[in-house]
Each structure stands twice: as C-alpha cells, then as structure tokens.
Amino acid sequence: MSAIRLLVLGAVRQHGRAHGYQVRNDLEYWGANEWSNAKPGSIYHALKQMAKQGLLLAHESAPSTVGGPPRTEYEITERGTEEFLTLLRAALVSYDQSIDVLSAGIGFVVDLERAEAVALLHERVTAIEAWRAAVTEHYTPSDGPESLGHIGEIMNLWVHSADAGAEWTRGLIARIEAGAYTFAGEGEPFVGVLAEGQENPFATGVPDPGDAH
Numbered sequence: 001m002s003a004i005r006l007l008v009l010g011a012v013r014q015h016g017r018a019h020g021y022q023v024r025n026d027l028e029y030w031g032a033n034e035w036s037n038a039k040p041g042s043i044y045h046a047l048k049q050m051a052k053q054g055l056l057l058a059h060e061s062a063p064s065t066v067g068g069p070p071r072t073e074y075e076i077t078e079r080g081t082e083e084f085l086t087l088l089r090a091a092l093v094s095y096d097q098s099i100d101v102l103s104a105g106i107g108f109v110v111d112l113e114r115a116e117a118v119a120l121l122h123e124r125v126t127a128i129e130a131w132r133a134a135v136t137e138h139y140t141p142s143d144g145p146e147s148l149g150h151i152g153e154i155m156n157l158w159v160h161s162a163d164a165g166a167e168w169t170r171g172l173i174a175r176i177e178a179g180a181y182t183f184a185g186e187g188e189p190f191v192g193v194l195a196e197g198q199e200n201p202f203a204t205g206v207p208d209p210g211d212a213h
C-alpha cells in the first residue's frame with residue numbers, strides 16, 4: 001500500500017473541500033514530506049488520479065481567498081470514504097506495513113470509533129507475535145546473530161523491530177483504553193488541519209507548478 005492515497009484522502013476528508021495546495025500544506029504541517037512519499041508532485045498527481053477514479057469530486061474552480069488564481073477544489077465521495085476507511089484499517093492491522101503507511105494510519109486513527117481502533121491494534125499485535133514465532137523456529141535470538149554469521153544481523157534487526165513494534169502498539173492500546181484522544185462519535189475531534197491562509201511554520205517554501213491549480 002502507498003501512504004500517499006491514505007494521506008490525501010484523509011486530508012481532503014478533514015477539510016470537507018480542499019484545493020491541492022491546502023492538502024500539500026497540511027501534509028507538510030504533519031511532516032509527512034519527511035517520513036513518506038508525500039512530495040508536491042505525488043500529492044497533485046494523486047488528487048487528479050483519484051478524481052478520475054471517482055474517489056474525489058473535483059469542483060471546476062474556486063476563487064483563491066488570498067488573491068491568487070482560481071484553484072480546483074476536491075471533495076471526497078462516498079466511494080472515496082469507503083476507500084479511505086479500507087486503507088486506514090489495513091494500515092493499522094498489518095504487521096508488515098512500511099513505517100510511512102503505519103504513520104499515516106496513526107494520523108487518522110481517531111476517525112474510527114475507539115473500540116474498533118483498539119480491536120484493529122490488537123490484531124496488529126497478534127500478527128506481529130505470529131510472525132515472530134514463525135521466524136524464531138529457525139533463528140533463536142538468545143543465541144545471538146553470530147550463530148548465522150553476519151547474515152544473522154538481518155534476522156536480529158527484524159526480530160528487534162518486531163519486538164519494538166509490538167511493545168509500542170501495546171502502549172498505544174493502553175493509552176486509548178485509558179481514554180486518551182477523542183475518537184469518532186465522542187465529540188469535537190482534534191483539529192489537525194490548517195485554515196485557509198493560516199501560516200504553516202513547517203512549510204518547505206519550495207514552489208511547485210501544481211501549487212497554482
């Protein structure tokens with residue numbers, strides 16, 4: 001799975017309607033340009049592609065409130081919402097997701113109901129534990145990586161990463177079960193998007209041709 005689809009759909013969904021530069025600005029505000037493939041070209045391409053696929057509705061143009069040229073605004077469709085939730089659930093459950101996909105999933109975890117988020121994260125822990133059990137049939141961490149030559153360091157890395165991933169996920173589950181954060185259906189959610197014209201302290205400031213559309 002690519003993180004860019006989940007990130008772009010989620011950003012548009014949080015705004016209700018958003019033009020491409022707003023989506024780019026939000027993703028830079030979240031630092032997604034550093035930990036994922038959410039670069040300007042990828043963002044604008046994803047918006048256009050998902051509009052063609054019926055996941056987003058492109059409104060022909062909207063006047064810029066800051067004096068720039070008219071811009072296309074995007075709105076998530078019912079199919080787009082279904083795709084967003086499918087991608088979100090997969091990002092949270094799968095133990096072998098790349099870190100950018102998992103990060104995107106965590107960024108939108110509160111779009112689910114609390115009980116479902118906890119259940120999905122428990123599934124993730126179970127999958128990690130099952131993978132670890134299968135791998136350690138052939139590699140025993142207590143023997144040290146040297147038992148397999150330097151190639152053992154590869155297994156050592158993956159087992160340590162799995163252990164850290166499971167520990168982190170259990171900690172997140174505990175915080176959620178203890179009442180942390182505001183989930184769907186519980187009230188006003190945390191606002192993680194920038195208002196039109198609001199300054200972004202984390203913006204790269206690097207112009208892109210897609211910014212004007």
